Amino acid sequence: MSVAMSVMNEIMYENSNLEESTLRHLYKNMLKPRLIEEKMLILLRQGKISKWFSGIGQEAISVGVAMALHDDEYIMPMHRNLGVFTTRQIPLYRLFSQWQGKANGFTKGRDRSFHFGTQEFNIIGMISHLGPQLGVADGIALANLLKNNKQVTAVFTGDGGTSEGDFHEALNVASVWQLPVIFCVENNGYGLSTPTAEQYNCEHIADRALGYGMESHIIDGNNIIDVFTKVSAIAEDIRNNPHPVLIEFKTFRMRGHEEASGTKYVPQDLMEAWAKKDPLVNFQAYLKELNILDEKQEVAIKEGIVHEINENLKMAFDEKAIIPDETNELNDVYKSFVYQEVAPNKKMKELRLVDAISDGLKQSMEQHPELVIMGQDIAEYGGVFKITDGFLEQFGKNRIRNTPICESAIIEAAMGLSIAGIKSVVELQFSDFVTSGFNPVVNYLAKSYYRWNQNADIVLRMPCGAGVAAGPFHSQTNEAWFTKTPGLKVVYPAFPYDAKGLLATAINDPNPVLFFEHKALYRSIRQEVPTDYFTIPFGKASVLKEGSDITIIAYGAAVHWALNTLEKQSNISADVIDLRSLQPLDTETIYTSAKKTGKVIILQEDSLFGGIASDLSALLMENCFEFLDAPVKRVASLETPIPFINQLEDQYLSRDKFENELLKLLDY
Numbered sequence: 213m214s215v216a217m218s219v220m221n222e223i224m225y226e227n228s229n230l231e232e233s234t235l236r237h238l239y240k241n242m243l244k245p246r247l248i249e250e251k252m253l254i255l256l257r258q259g260k261i262s263k264w265f266s267g268i269g270q271e272a273i274s275v276g277v278a279m280a281l282h283d284d285e286y287i288m289p290m291h292r293n294l295g296v297f298t299t300r301q302i303p304l305y306r307l308f309s310q311w312q313g314k315a316n317g318f319t320k321g322r323d324r325s326f327h328f329g330t331q332e333f334n335i336i337g338m339i340s341h342l343g344p345q346l347g348v349a350d351g352i353a354l355a356n357l358l359k360n361n362k363q364v365t366a367v368f369t370g371d372g373g374t375s376e377g378d379f380h381e382a383l384n385v386a387s388v389w390q391l392p393v394i395f396c397v398e399n400n401g402y403g404l405s406t407p408t409a410e411q412y413n414c415e416h417i418a419d420r421a422l423g424y425g426m427e428s429h430i431i432d433g434n435n436i437i438d439v440f441t442k443v444s445a446i447a448e449d450i451r452n453n454p455h456p457v458l459i460e461f462k463t464f465r466m467r468g469h470e471e472a473s474g475t476k477y478v479p480q481d482l483m484e485a486w487a488k489k490d491p492l493v494n495f496q497a498y499l500k501e502l503n504i505l506d507e508k509q510e511v512a513i514k515e516g517i518v519h520e521i522n523e524n525l526k527m528a529f530d531e532k533a534i535i536p537d538e539t540n541e542l543n544d545v546y547k548s549f550v551y552q553e554v555a556p557n558k559k560m561k562e563l564r565l566v567d568a569i570s571d572g573l574k575q576s577m578e579q580h581p582e583l584v585i586m587g588q589d590i591a592e593y594g595g596v597f598k599i600t601d602g603f604l605e606q607f608g609k610n611r612i613r614n615t616p617i618c619e620s621a622i623i624e625a626a627m628g629l630s631i632a633g634i635k636s637v638v639e640l641q642f643s644d645f646v647t648s649g650f651n652p653v654v655n656y657l658a659k660s661y662y663r664w665n666q667n668a669d670i671v672l673r674m675p676c677g678a679g680v681a682a683g684p685f686h687s688q689t690n691e692a693w694f695t696k697t698p699g700l701k702v703v704y705p706a707f708p709y710d711a712k713g714l715l716a717t718a719i720n721d722p723n724p725v726l727f728f729e730h731k732a733l734y735r736s737i738r739q740e741v742p743t744d745y746f747t748i749p750f751g752k753a754s755v756l757k758e759g760s761d762i763t764i765i766a767y768g769a770a771v772h773w774a775l776n777t778l779e780k781q782s783n784i785s786a787d788v789i790d791l792r793s794l795q796p797l798d799t800e801t802i803y804t805s806a807k808k809t810g811k812v813i814i815l816q817e818d819s820l821f822g823g824i825a826s827d828l829s830a831l832l833m834e835n836c837f838e839f840l841d842a843p844v845k846r847v848a849s850l851e852t853p854i855p856f857i858n859q860l861e862d863q864y865l866s867r868d869k870f871e872n873e874l875l876k877l878l879d880y
């Protein structure tokens with residue numbers, strides 16, 4: 213080892229055979245974000261940008277990690293990692309436009325600061341919630357592992373972010389699956405105003421890796437040579453031998469959490485001590501000491517960067533402001549999907565709902581050779597409802613993945629797979645447990661396409677529903693939590709035939725789809741189903757009966773409750789509409805029927821307030837009022853959680869109240 217040792221005031225550099233050109237490169241790459249920030253702070257004071265999270269003093273980490281990775285490897289920065297973006301050579305005017313909410317940015321004014329990704333530069337930015345980045349990194353790393361492309365993924369978080377559940381789930385999943393990912397924790401002393409002593413109760417964050425069976429390192433985050441050389445070596449090791457690594461970079465946040473919040477709570481002596489360890493100033497002095505940089509070169513480099521900043525700023529300022537256009541906005545909520553009709557074959561077989569879903573899932577696995585299924589107990593055990601029984605033997609362990617009980621990390625990992633171009637299906641053991649992964653569903657999967665045109669090619673299978681005496685946490689039908697959220701599609705079949713065809717479409721659709729499967733129907737409903745692969749389009753309700761007195765609208769188990777009621781009341785002439793898909797919704801079929809019959813009753817299994825029936829009722833009032841002969845009637849379950857014991861569950865459910873309400877409405 214040729215070691216040029218240098219003891220500067222505060223940082224000891226070891227030049228482990230790095231070329232002069234590399235050292236200069238490291239320097240320039242650190243200087244650029246520093247100069248941009250200095251300019252941004254001026255613009256902030258002038259009110260020309262809205263908010264700024266400073267990375268001053270932490271540049272060595274962003275730059276060192278970004279330079280240690282290959283350009284085709286994904287890197288996932290946070291709010292203080294400007295150096296990642298500049299090291300990847302993103303044209304500055306695009307960054308400036310992003311911060312000004314202009315069209316040349318990455319989110320068309322839809323999200324601010326560093327909340328964006330760009331496939332062009334293999335950078336996947338954060339969502340505000342911090343932690344989800346880590347699970348998404350797992351998914352990208354999983355894709356790399358499956359493709360065997362020897363790539364490593366690096367993801368950032370702060371010391372504060374390590375307290376989030378996402379951090380622990382992501383580390384656990386990465387370790388269990390031995391994913392090629394580097395978790396980079398920038399320990400900068402504070403999470404907003406909270407010092408690390410109030411954030412965690414262990415000496416080093418790196419120590420936590422032991423608990424996950426993971427390799428870890430502590431690196432001086434202000435020493436650019438250490439960061440670059442050590443991360444380069446770690447990355448190379450991971451490429452050859454995939455495994456996760458946790459790195460804790462010791463550093464300090466030199467400015468406020470964001471500029472407006474100040475640093476009053478930080479002791480002055482701490483600030484002063486860390487100011488002496490400035491990564492840029494020390495490295496610059498070191499390069500001068502080695503005669504790699506002189507005063508003239510320093511000035512020239514600085515002038516070059518300042519010129520680039522000013523030119524690019526001018527471009528961003530000159531760019532016209534975004535003109536709002538509702539159509540544009542609405543068109544970017546979902547990735548466009550051209551539905552491909554695959555007609556059902558003539559050969560039929562009688563199947564239960566559970567078999568039809570299993571059959572459809574298996575055929576989609578054959579249609580899409582890269583499709584991955586993830587879920588708890590789905591491999592050897594075949595899933596708690598046995599939907600994936602036998603899949604492991606046919607498709608292997610890479611594609612049929614048992615997961616730890618980490619709903620958040622797994623849904624985030626599915627997002628990562630999608631970013632890397634791989635479709636996935638996630639089986640929630642019970643739809644009730646989606647709450648443990650709620651954040652990534654409603655904030656990441658749902659908003660990603662709208663924010664920066666990155667789709668989430670994911671189906672979440674949701675075994676749901678009551679009537680099985682399973683109590684408040686295994687019986688909910690929670691579709692309304694998701695129909696409320698733009699960006700998600702929600703499908704809810706009631707029959708085996710529909711379930712098979714709709715599941716195929718859900719998997720073909722590049723958008724996030726929540727696929728509800730009613731547990732009480734799994735083994736009680738049978739139907740003739742085409743044996744081969746076929747598709748059914750979303751947004752088309754199914755008219756099960758045609759009549760003239762009244763329109764009955766339902767979905768899921770409630771469809772069967774309505775049909776059973778009509779069997780008893782055979783003199784009633786009703787249109788029975790099974791919605792099948794709730795988002796998109798087939799308003800045309802609903803309105804046509806309502807206008808014909810003049811009376812509408814909506815039967816819903818969920819409790820009343822805020823459910824689908826309420827919105828359907830509002831839509832009918834707004835669009836069919838003149839045709840209605842009676843107020844639209846909603847019949848829904850009691851406004852309580854779902855109770856366990858049969859007689860209480862029976863009382864809770866809307867099922868037995870329907871007949872009476874139907875007769876009353878007919879008499880209106």
Ligand SMILES: Cc1ncc(C[n+]2csc(CCOP(=O)(O)OP(=O)(O)O)c2C)c(N)n1
Binds near residue numbers: 374
């Ligand atoms: C889930 C969630 N809770 C709270 C916040 C508000 N918040 C944003 S950044 C931050 C501190 C983060 O600290 P750390 O991870 O140490 O990163 P740093 O800002 O110090 O770089 C907080 C509390 C948030 N964005 N998301």
